[in-house]
């Protein structure tokens with residue numbers, strides 16, 4: 449059994465959960481400890497006890513540890529990418545890509561640790577100097593989802609440690625293997641005991657205990673809107689700082705002047721790659737009437753060419769859905785779409801392959817309107833809808849008519865539409881002629897409305913969450 453990491457030691461738990469491969473249910477990846485509420489209390493105490501000395505370490509000391517972790521992650525990217533694909537079901541290329549990204553994130557924040565700045569201003573009063581310092585917050589609770597099992601933990605843990613915080617990390621139930629490897633790498637990279645603690649297990653037990661602990665100063669959460677809402681209320685009651693990244697219902701506008709090859713490849717990548725299980729996936733494809741029929745015809749032709757199979761098969765374009773629950777949810781939404789009167793123009797059927805897994809044909813709905821549940825609720829699977837818009841103005845208003853606001857996209861060759869959409873899109877990230885999913889790690893990531901709450905993640909702006917400002921007045 450792989451154990452939890454508490455106070456620098458791998459410690460047992462009474463219970464464990466085994467983790468299986470969604471491409472091949474007979475392939476069991478391992479047994480992972482289920483932490484108890486007492487384990488969480490021990491992990492939080494260890495992180496609290498480790499904080500004062502970790503916060504005072506030199507930036508170079510922290511930077512070196514992050515750098516060593518980065519080097520190991522990058523050196524093992526093939527092996528870890530394979531584990532990720534086995535565990536989560538994205539293709540091997542996507543798995544290796546995600547691990548590479550995690551390695552680069554640690555390298556980026558190894559650099560950021562050396563760039564922690566303050567400010568000095570002249571006081572409005574004579575004889576006083578004013579300084580603004582940035583200090584670490586304390587113990588950070590990191591609660592993560594299953595769809596990016598190593599990159600999301602990396603983009604929370606790396607800045608937390610770089611700025612001098614200690615961490616209690618709870619990964620999603622479906623993906624403990626990647627989390628365990630990451631904790632092991634960081635532990636061996638030289639983190640003092642208690643600086644990073646791993647507690648695996650159920651959200652309602654382990655997650656809840658972290659969120660409610662009075663010693664945890666701040667929570668960085670990525671996951672569903674429903675869990676995010678619960679955690680937000682708990683954080684408010686307990687006076688914690690919070691950063692929440694939640695769902696999306698991301699629009700992609702295809703203008704009548706778009707380059708059709710670009711538009712189709714952007715739509716297929718954004719809607720279906722990583723099995724559509726990306727918070728930034730394009731789920732509403734809003735197509736101007738002038739190009740609608742040609743676009744749909746080309747989409748269907750290219751969807752028919754995609755190979756859906758075992759994630760580790762190099763010829764696979766799209767791997768399985770992550771779990772039975774998610775698979776059932778996708779199938780339910782396909783039924784809901786049909787009952788709402790949408791036309792299932794392609795796919796949507798369960799597929800049988802050599803191995804038993806959760807294989808689902810990518811589904812494309814046409815003849816939909818923005819009020820349908822399939823266009824309003826996050827499905828989080830390989831399911832997308834086409835919404836016909838009379839013109840560009842109508843397309844923009846449909847794009848913004850959503851409770852979410854994470855990512856948005858437009859395919860156009862018109863400079864004025866690009867510029868106009870860039871300003872009018874009500875999303876935190878706007879993509880022009882490029883998929884709504886797929887972002888850089890050195891710039892802010894996050895959304896608006898129901899998609900996000902609190903400061904942005906990634907890049908230098910991550911410091912706004914992981915540090916606290918202190919204003920000092922000195923009369924010398």
Ligand code: NAD
Nearest residue numbers: 592593594619620651652655656671672675693694695727
């Ligand atoms: P989820 O909300 O079910 O779980 C997320 C994490 O919260 C898990 O670790 C879970 O165990 C934990 N959790 C559950 N209940 C809890 C509770 N009561 N208290 C504390 N923790 C609790 O989400 P998921 O199914 O793992 O991930 C899919 C969701 O994540 C989708 O909605 C997707 O859009 C979202 N997501 C968002 C982003 C983003 O950056 N906006 C990125 C990736 C995924």
